[in-house]
Amino acid sequence: MPVTARPRQRRSARGTRSPGVFPWAVVVVTAAGAAAAVALAPHNARAWVAGTVIVAWVCVVVVAGTASARLGRALRRAESRGEELETTKAHWMRHGAETDQLVTTTLPAVVRQVKSGTGPGEALSGLPTPSDPYLRRLLHVFATEMAESARETAEARSELERTRAEMGQWTAQLDHVTKETLPAAVTLLREGSSAETVLAKLDWPAHPLLRGPGESFVRELAYSERRSAAAQAASAKALSRVQAKIVSMLAELRDLQERHGAEVFGDLLRLDHATSQLGLMTDRLALLMGGRSSRVWNKPIVMESILRGAVGRIAAYRRVRLHNSSKGAIAGFAAEGVMHLLAELMDNAANFSPPIDEVHVYVEERSAGLVVTIEDSGLKMSDAAMRRAEESVSGRTTDLASLQGTRLGLGVVGRLAAKYGISVNYRPSSRGGTGVVVLLPPQLVAQQREPVTVEPPRPSAELPRPAAVAPAAEAVPAAGPGPVVPAGPRAVVPAEVMARTDDPRADDPRADDPRVRSAATPNGLPVRAPGRTMAEAERTRPKAAPERTGREPGAAGPARDAGSRFGAFHRGRQSGSAAVDGASGGVPGGPEAVPGTDE
Amino acid sequence: MTRKPVDIGVPDRLYMVTGGRSEADNSLDLVTLIVSECEPTAGMQSEHTRILDLCRHPTALVEVSAELKLPITVVRILLGDLIDMGKVSARHPRAAGSVAALPETALLQEVLHGLRNL
Structure with a gap:
């Protein structure tokens, strides 16, 4: 606005000088012209020309005077308008400056002060107030609103901080529960602790929202652990009964196989095989259920028997x-x-x-x-x-x-x-x-030591026997009851093996004597090692030694079939005849004759 | 937990000893004498080894059965194998057909009475 006002001001300034001079210059110029016309006019027309010229000049003067007066008035009006314009311009400029100040200085200052916590009234008091009432009101409204929003912001921020802190706490607790408490709880539960023990032992977060799920988790897990443990135990228990039944069935089948002849033998073998397969399946389940195998052997089992025992349990054993x-x-x-x-x-x-x-x-x-x-x-x-x-x-x-x-x-x-x-x-x-x-x-x-029966005793092998008795007898305390009362089946073997390998007459079946003798009490009563039949223990007594032959193991066990009965009878006859030195060189009786002479 | 009974037998089942066969060679009598023809070799079935060891001197089938603690049928099957392989030979009892040559039953009874009266 001030910019647009300037050219008009310049034009008016030029106009005020020239219009006042121009009418009077015209009057002077016309007066000079009239005088010239009068002077130049012929002498006889001079009076008429002079009158006409004066009338005309007066007309011009009148016109010029009127024009000058009008011009002066117009000039004066224009001047007053210009002043008015100046005032308005000044006002606008002041207003602009105030607005400028308000925008660039006051409002940021108000914002700053309000943000730093000063009240809106206080903030405004220290600042220049704009003269314009609208601006003043605007400033007030602005300050009040600003203060209000600053307060709300502060509140929201503190709320946020509090929530964040709470969140952090929760996260930490949840982290603790997930990373430490729950794994520990699972471990304890797997070890068989009850849910109550686990809940009491471990520290659980106090907040019910975290504690609730944790507790229900532990209870559910404890329940399912208990259920699976109970199921396993019940299966193992039930399976152990089936296993026992199968073992007794196998024993009975073996018994039947010995007792009955060829006519049912094949059927018995098939039954035996079926039962053995059943045993494998039952053992498999029992082992999976944490049970035990159906049988426990108390002596080393040679590899051949191991393999046959294994093959015999499968369907396609052939x-x-x-x-x-x-x-x-x-x-x-x-x-x-x-x-x-x-x-x-x-x-x-x-x-x-x-x-x-x-x-x-x-x-x-x-x-x-x-x-x-x-x-x-x-x-x-x-x-x-x-x-x-x-x-x-x-x-x-x-x-x-x-x-x-x-x-x-x-x-x-x-x-x-x-x-x-x-x-x-x-x-x-x-x-x-x-x-x-x-x-x-x-x-x-x-x-496994070589079976004694591999080498049938020969009379020549028997000859050094009296000499062998002494070391054998003195070996008794050394050997002690070790092999007889073994800690376990495993302990038997090394002892036996040692006794065997230490003896230079390992080939001689009589070298078995240390073990034989130690299998009896000093009073001569038989000592039965765990798992050995009484008949076997009886046989190994010193008293029984003369009866022992290379084929002695054949006498063990109940003699049920015709063959074993015959064998027992045969042996009885042999020992009887040996007593009267009646070994007539009968082929099977040959070796037995020697113990007779030994007595 | 109750203590489990300890097994004292062997884990072999008889059908494994016979290789699943149950038909025996019936030509072998209970008192047939068996003699081994060769020494046992490594890798043989343990029953075969024992029979060969046992029958270095002629031994009756029934005695083999008693020593091996195996039923007669099983021993017959095993011996059948060995005979087929030529590792043992069987001697049938000479007197099998001469039952008639035995003394009269009455005479034997008299002898028995006489013995009892001694």
Whole structure:
């Protein structure tokens, strides 16, 4: 506005000077012209010209005077308008400056002060107030609103801070519960603690929103743990009864096989096989349920019997070919486990190979232990299947949850392998199928001594016997009751083996005497080792020694069938005839004659 | 937990000893004498080894059965295998057909009475 006002002001300033002069200049110029006209006029017309010129000049003067007066008035009006304009301009400029100040200085200052906590009245008092009432009101409204919103902001902020702190606390508690309390609770519950114990033992967050889920979690988990433990225990218990029944059935079947002749023998064998398979299945379930094997052997079992015991439990036992020349034996405590493990692996091999192909089992004796290799010629296992099988036989995961469907056998293998430290490895077989290499570590292997019956006693071998009695007798205290009252089946073997290898006459069956003699009390009463029949203990008494022959083990056990009866009769006759030195050189009686002379 | 009974037998089942067979060679009599023809070799079934050891001197089938603690049928099957392999030979009792040559029952009874009266 001030900018637009300037050109008009300049024009008006120029106009005020020239219009006042111009009329009077015209008057002067016309007066000069009139005088010239009068002077130049002919003398006789001079008076007329002079009158006309004066009249005309007066007219011009009148016109000029009127024009000058009008011009002066117009000028004066224009001047007053200009002043008015100036005033308005000044007012606007002041107003603009105030607005400018308000926007650039006052409002930021108000904002600053209000934000720093000053009240709106206080903030305004220290600042220049704009003269314009609208601006003043605007400023007031602004300050009040600003103060209000600043207060609200502060409130919201403090609320936020509080919420955030609370949040942090919760997060920490939740973190603690998730990372420490719950795992600890799970561990305790798995160990069999009750839900109440666990809840009391661990520190739970006080807040009900966190505590509630934690408690219900623990209770639910405890319930399900209890249920699974109860189910396992009940299964194991029930299975142990079935196992006992199966063992007694097997014993009875064996009894029947001895008692009955050829006409039912085949049927009995089939029944026997079916029962053995049933035993394998029951044992498998029992082991998975945390139970035990159905049998416990109290003496080392030779490898041949181990393999046969294992093969006999599987359905396709005729397809398994055993290649065993090992004389090694498995310690009694592990024998059943090893048999079960091998049976499962053979069952697997037989099931996953064509029904016309054979499964070959090889036994090697290595310094690392006994190596049993089971090879089938079935389909090659895929890498994934082999990895899965490796995983399940490794025994790393013994959780029931890792079992899949009906494939329980390998899980049992894994458990047994982990229990006895047996390593089981799968590899592709050179026969096209899959091979399993089972390494039985040396602590499971008990070197079986050569059976006494292998070498029938000969008269010449008997000759140094009187000399042998003395060291044998003095070996009694040394050997002590060790072999007789063993701590466990495992302890028997080394003692026996030592007694055997220490004796230079290891070939001589009479060298058995230290053990024989120690099997009786000083008063001559028989001492029965756990698991041995009374008949056996009776036989090993010193009194019975003369009766012992190379074939003595044949007399053990109840003689039920015709053969054993005959054998017992035969022996009785032999000893009777020996008493009267009646050994007539009858072929079977030959060796027995010597003990008779010995007496 | 009750203590489990300890097994004292062997884990072998008879069908494993016979390889699943139950039909025996009936030509072998209870008193047939068996003689081994060779020494046992490594890798043989343990029953075969024992029979070969036992029958170095002629031994009756029934005695083999008693010593091995195996039923007669099983021993017959095992011996059948060994005979087939030529590792043992069987001698049938000479007097099997000469039952008529035995003394009269009455005479034997008299002898028995006489013995009792001694």
